[in-house]
Amino acid sequence: MTDHGLADLRARLVGELRARGDVRTPGVATAFGRVPRHLFVPGVPPADVYADRSIAIKLDDGVPVSSSSQPAIMAQMLEMLGLRGGERVLEIGTGSGYNAALLAELVGPQGTVTTIDIDAELVAAARGHLDEAGYARVRTIVADGAAGDPEGAPFDAIVATVGVEQIPAAWIDQLRGGGRLVAPLTVRTMQKVVSFERTIHGLESSTVLDAGFIMLRGPSATQFSRTIALGDPATTLYVLAANATAIDADAIVRALRDRTHDTHPVRHLDVRDAWEGFTLWLALHDDAFCRVSAQGTAALAGHVPNLIPGGATSYGVASTFGLGSVGELVLLAARGHGDVMLRRFGSGVGLTDRLQNAIAGWDDAGRPGNAALRIAIDPEGAARITVRPQ
Numbered sequence: 001m002t003d004h005g006l007a008d009l010r011a012r013l014v015g016e017l018r019a020r021g022d023v024r025t026p027g028v029a030t031a032f033g034r035v036p037r038h039l040f041v042p043g044v045p046p047a048d049v050y051a052d053r054s055i056a057i058k059l060d061d062g063v064p065v066s067s068s069s070q071p072a073i074m075a076q077m078l079e080m081l082g083l084r085g086g087e088r089v090l091e092i093g094t095g096s097g098y099n100a101a102l103l104a105e106l107v108g109p110q111g112t113v114t115t116i117d118i119d120a121e122l123v124a125a126a127r128g129h130l131d132e133a134g135y136a137r138v139r140t141i142v143a144d145g146a147a148g149d150p151e152g153a154p155f156d157a158i159v160a161t162v163g164v165e166q167i168p169a170a171w172i173d174q175l176r177g178g179g180r181l182v183a184p185l186t187v188r189t190m191q192k193v194v195s196f197e198r199t200i201h202g203l204e205s206s207t208v209l210d211a212g213f214i215m216l217r218g219p220s221a222t223q224f225s226r227t228i229a230l231g232d233p234a235t236t237l238y239v240l241a242a243n244a245t246a247i248d249a250d251a252i253v254r255a256l257r258d259r260t261h262d263t264h265p266v267r268h269l270d271v272r273d274a275w276e277g278f279t280l281w282l283a284l285h286d287d288a289f290c291r292v293s294a295q296g297t298a299a300l301a302g303h304v305p306n307l308i309p310g311g312a313t314s315y316g317v318a319s320t321f322g323l324g325s326v327g328e329l330v331l332l333a334a335r336g337h338g339d340v341m342l343r344r345f346g347s348g349v350g351l352t353d354r355l356q357n358a359i360a361g362w363d364d365a366g367r368p369g370n371a372a373l374r375i376a377i378d379p380e381g382a383a384r385i386t387v388r389p390q
Helices: 003-020 026-034 071-081 098-107 120-133 169-173 241-246 249-256 271-285 351-364
Strands: 055-060 063-068 088-092 112-117 139-142 155-160 175-187 190-199 202-210 225-229 235-240 260-263 289-295 317-325 328-335 339-345 373-377 383-387
Touching (some): 003 026, 003 071, 026 071, 026 098, 071 190, 071 202, 088 098, 098 112, 169 175, 175 271, 190 373, 225 241, 235 241, 241 317, 249 328, 271 317, 271 339, 271 351, 271 383, 289 328, 317 351, 328 351, 339 351
Parallel strands (some): 088 155, 112 139, 155 175
Antiparallel strands (some): 055 063, 175 190, 190 202, 202 373, 225 235, 235 289, 317 328, 373 383
């Protein structure tokens, strides 16, 4: 494809992102319009490169361990950073290098961008992509991202493009007062992209969004949750560490392929309710909370109910939430025009009633969602999470 054709595809993507409100400022729009994403994901057809979708760049047993993130969430995170030019920025999770190039456009020639990844192979490839695209001034480091970059500190902004279960103390220490940190934070297996401001007390959240990022790898990754393969690596159960010993993975695999039992929720619940509020409430209030996902052919098989708008055929991923214990799961399942049912797999041990009680409690509290979530993190990384009733 000609350079003119590629520029047209970039302009079309920017137009889509602006129309949906993912891109709000001229600086972010210009960055997406300038950076040639096709150079960072070679071999991918241009129409896919400039579509609003993530692109896997490294697989392990068929499961992505690194990807070029969906442009929409990248744009939202860049807007959350609020860069105006001249800042010193640290990125955790180099991936393809594309996001580092966007950051370089935003900080301009007076700013600096440092990007860190534990995977030497990924960093070497990203280094090549950045040089080819004209971003030689971006600094790349092979290291455990949890330690940050003490030699380059302090930073005006830090952005993580990998999920974490706890904000590392090093990131807080390396962020200047008043600086902004944006990271995908896993709150009891529920991942939220959170924008924090550095204060004298640590970090205070300002904006919270839903998202899904590959988790931080390496010895510093925290272990508040457990990941359990259900039959194959592409079907995964995520549970809180406190509940992991109560899970019989073999029994759950059998249950997912056996008869199911659907029950209407005690209060009305639709897919939007589930994503924007209820699942977080459930995660914070019940240790049996779980998340189930399937990718590729496992998603298309239909054993895992899907709450992702557009369905597994659109994204190649099925994902849902619920409660799990021993050999039983009770999961939220989309049905009809976006309504949600409670679908039980396995023999009943009371989880359906617990899920119904949680729905009623969330409804009675005013159906709080992301806007009601407040997260304060002290300088050592310990979090205090509250949900304000609406």
